[in-house]
Amino acid sequence: MKWLSDDKLSYLRTVVTNPDFSSTKYAFIKELARGGMGTVYLAEDRELNRLVAIKVLNTPDITEDLRNRMVREAQIIARLEHPGIVPVHDVGTLPDGRVFYAMKFVRGSRLDEYAAVNDSIRDRLRKFQAVCDAVAFAHAHGVIHRDLKPQNIMIGSFGEVLVLDWGVAKILATDGTDESGSIRLHPCDPWLTDTSAGTVIGTRDYMSPEQARGEIDQLDERADVYSLGAVLHFLLKDQPKPGKAAEAICSKAMANAKEDRYSSASELSADIGRLLDADPVSAYQENAIEKASRWVSKNRFLVLLVLAYLLMRIFFVFTSRP
């Protein structure tokens, strides 16, 4: 009997573990990430000759519910056409019955990795605002993400921000078409099997108290606002002086009672925008000294010019005396 070499064993293991894309137009390249429900692979679209990321369910013996969830995730993302939401190109089934969907392959790093090498608070806040805008877009289309965390946010090579992993998203919208003419998701669609009450979904450190209690029916946009607040907290925690206004925004977004939070992600985004523009934020009532110091720091150049003018005037007053 001849023993197989380690290389051959490793190859066989890979062949067995990796999904069989032979019946599709995709060619397997490598595994990118593994999650609870599915694994994301890098593959090549042989027809269009481009790289794609393909998410495949982990288990071949899938239940109907899991299959529906996967299709649901693909359909949710496909309908959310926004620069901050990774686009889905295709959905299909592998020979072993597993559902997969192909999406844009984002070159870049996750928000947590990005934050580890970029300590500029302004830059982080700009990225965070882009996340808020993408989430606000989803909310406007009746979808809440329910698992927002730095690991589910990608920063592309050109600074673009993409929100990933809509696998546990919840549909809130009721029906029909919204004011902008876009299609809204319908909660009665057969693939929209929702999570039952009492089930805890999401990531502990980033989920709202009502989500942690499994109050699925109570979840609305403000659950995502809480998670966004937790993401903001993550981005601010290593900053030596994030500022009272930034901390107040974070606290308001992460309020225990959802009534005390921002009512929407767009409201949170607007406050971040005001913070970046050195304007007063809704979450923090500043005193006169803070107001003046914010004004001075915002108008530093003008203040310097006026000071230079006054200094020059004083200089002339004393030098032109007989």
Add this chain to the structure above:
Amino acid sequence: MSKPLIGVILGAVLGFIDGLTAWFTPAVRDQLGGIVIGSTLKGIIAGIAIGFFAKKFHSLPIGIVFGLLVGAFLAWLVAFMQGGYYFEIILPGTLVGLIVGFATQKYGKTPAAAQ
């Protein structure tokens, strides 16, 4: 606030302050009223010119250079009519023009383009 309005207000305020500083020069203290009025008018004229320029050209560096030139020219006119104190008049006048040029470009609102 529109750019010309910012220019007028800032030009008038700085011109007024500029005129008031003549009080510290005993030789011209008895002409203080005329100096303040003249200086304020000069500031207003500079503010109008710089404000309308800012309305037409949306560029911070060009706005600053234009403000500086207008301020310097008007101050030179004043010094020329007075026949002295060139440095003491032109330098503050130039700086006032620079401040107005900066402020109109930076803080003035441009009316939204017609749809």
